[in-house]
Amino acid sequence: MATTVIVRGDVSGLKNNDFEKLAVPLLDGLYNFACWLCGNPDEARDLVQETFLKALKGFGSFREGTNFRAWMFRILRNTFLTSKTGLERRNTTQQDEEGFEDSVVSIDTPELALVRRADTLLVQSAIASLSPVFKEVILLADIEEMKYQEIAEALDVPTGTVMSRLARARKQVREYIVNALGEKKVAGIRS
Amino acid sequence: MNCELREKVGLYVDGEMESAAQQAFAIHLQNCTECAATVMEQQELKKAVRLAGKRFHAPPELYAVVRKQIAPKPAIGHFWQWTTAAATFMLLFALAFIWYSRPAGSGVTVAELVDQHVTMLASANPVDVISSDMHTVKPWYQGKLPFTFTPPELAKDSPFTLLGGKLVYVHHAPGAELVYQVRQHKISVFIFQARDVRGEPSTGDQNFIVNGWQQNGLQFYMVTDAAKENTERLRALMEEANR
Numbered sequence: 001m002a003t004t005v006i007v008r009g010d011v012s013g014l015k016n017n018d019f020e021k022l023a024v025p026l027l028d029g030l031y032n033f034a035c036w037l038c039g040n041p042d043e044a045r046d047l048v049q050e051t052f053l054k055a056l057k058g059f060g061s062f063r064e065g066t067n068f069r070a071w072m073f074r075i076l077r078n079t080f081l082t083s084k085t086g087l088e089r090r091n092t093t094q095q096d097e098e099g100f101e102d103s104v105v106s107i108d109t110p111e112l113a114l115v116r117r118a119d120t121l122l123v124q125s126a127i128a129s130l131s132p133v134f135k136e137v138i139l140l141a142d143i144e145e146m147k148y149q150e151i152a153e154a155l156d157v158p159t160g161t162v163m164s165r166l167a168r169a170r171k172q173v174r175e176y177i178v179n180a181l182g183e184k185k186v187a188g189i190r191s
Numbered sequence: 192m193n194c195e196l197r198e199k200v201g202l203y204v205d206g207e208m209e210s211a212a213q214q215a216f217a218i219h220l221q222n223c224t225e226c227a228a229t230v231m232e233q234q235e236l237k238k239a240v241r242l243a244g245k246r247f248h249a250p251p252e253l254y255a256v257v258r259k260q261i262a263p264k265p266a267i268g269h270f271w272q273w274t275t276a277a278a279t280f281m282l283l284f285a286l287a288f289i290w291y292s293r294p295a296g297s298g299v300t301v302a303e304l305v306d307q308h309v310t311m312l313a314s315a316n317p318v319d320v321i322s323s324d325m326h327t328v329k330p331w332y333q334g335k336l337p338f339t340f341t342p343p344e345l346a347k348d349s350p351f352t353l354l355g356g357k358l359v360y361v362h363h364a365p366g367a368e369l370v371y372q373v374r375q376h377k378i379s380v381f382i383f384q385a386r387d388v389r390g391e392p393s394t395g396d397q398n399f400i401v402n403g404w405q406q407n408g409l410q411f412y413m414v415t416d417a418a419k420e421n422t423e424r425l426r427a428l429m430e431e432a433n434r
Contacts (some may be wrong), residue, residue, distance in 0.1 A: 020261050027257060027265035031249035045253055049260065056261045141205065142237050143244040149320055167201050172238055 008167065019059045023052060026072050029144055033073065036139055037080045037132065064145040070153035071147070077136060077154065118177045126176035134169035141166050194225045204233040301401045308357055308379040308399065308414040311370060317377075318355030318370050328356045328369065336365055340382050340409055350374065351425055357389035364388050371425060376417035378425055385410040402426060406433050 030051060034044035055075050062071065118126075129134060140146045140154060141162075150165075152159045196219055202208050203216050220227045295350055311317045320331040325342035332339070335358055354370040354377070364387035367379040385408050402413040402422050411429060413422050 020258065023261065024254070024258065027254060028249045031253065032245060032247045035247035036244070041247070043246070046251075048253065049251070049257060052257050052261055118239055120243045123239045124246055127244055138240060139244055142240040145241075145371065148205070163201065166205075170201075170233065170240075173240060174232075174236055 003042075004119040019056055022068055023055060025147065026069055030072060030076055033136075034076060034080070036127065036135060037077070038083075039128075043083075047076060047080055050079050054079065067150050069144075069152050070150045073140065073144070073146075073154040074156060097145055118181065122177060122180055123173070125180070129176055130169055130172055134165055134172060137162060137165040138169040138173065171178060193379060194223050196223070197226055197229060200226060200233055204230060206239060209314045276325035301399075303361060304379075304381060304401055304412050304414045305399050307361075307368065307381065308377075311357070311368065311379055312377060317357070318368075319357040321355040323353045323355075325353060328353060331356060332358075332367055336367060338384050338409065340367065341432045342369055345427075345428070350421070351378075351428070361388055373417050373421045373425070375417075376415060376421070378413060378415035378417055378422065380425070381412040381414070383410045383412075384408065404430070406430060409433065 027048065031044060031048050034051075035041060036048040038044045038047060051072065054073055058075070063069070081111075113151060127138065130138065136155065140151045146154065148159045148166075149164045151162045156164065157165075196216065199208070199212075199216055201212050203213065206213075208216060216226075220230060241432055320328055322331075323326050325344060329340075329342055342353060345353060350373050352372045354372055356367055356369045359368045359381065361381075361383065364383055366381055366383035368389065369382070371378040371380065385405050388410050398423050399416050399421055404426065405409050409424075413426060413429075415422055
């Protein structure tokens, strides 16, 4: 996926005219991210619009060296978190974050087969089942194909947290798929 | 079956390793089936999430709305800002000047005044207040007009006789019409507030003399078919009385 990243040195002298050029290519990704967060297209649409307005307003204070894409996603996420839906989700779905060690998958060739068999709807259900902190990190890593550092900037967390959340999110998605396709099948394949 | 490098799988799959480390881990994968299998599963999972996760696409109308709300406003330089402001000010000033200096209520034409005069001549009741006494006619206008005026006190040997007065309207502005007689001719003297009706109408109709002047905020018009010297004389009396 093409990224819109402003590297150091490119941001000096940016004007509002440049904002459209930089921001509009991110709209589709932002909308997708917003839909996953909100679970509602109308709300996502409002969220995206508000994000663009806030970003445009703050574009004047945009600093050299800042990753523009991460900055946009960060605005969207912060806007979401302060929205009614965001507050509700935050209050109801906080989950324990486990260490990176615990989340590394074990070698299981049958599970690989199950992952391969998983259809799009099942994977979407698996993503939807994640709590916001895991959902957002896996979306940014695997759909937006952001680097850990970029995700860390977007989510305003340390890189280590990105890594542990990502590993945990993947583990949960894998478990969801495996459970959905049936432990019996897994057991059968194993035997 | 617990390779100590297994925890590096995520970094490898996500391309987060340094180039040298990436190459070294790739070599390790050739000899470690445990890590190789984990890498494959992680890659499959990543691919599945990428395909399934790209679920929602921004509708064209959202693009349109967003583009509209962030479209850069046309930049206007200081020079043009000042020029535009100055031009606007001058235009408003010119319009105001034209408005306040528009001639004779812009519609008080000879024809209108003559029409009023002729209507009076043709009417069975040419005046509303019938009196030759200016002390009767003047008070009659009290409460009917938002201004006051003074008809001249006519001497006994004056050729003019006050017949009375009536209320008239020109362009929604109220005014007085005093009717005088000189020999067999009648003279209408119209009086308006100068802010409502003003300006000198053109010199005269084919058959009537129309005379106009301003005095103390009042606009006077005189319409008659009497001789010009009579109008001049009555005008002098009116001007004297309202000084």
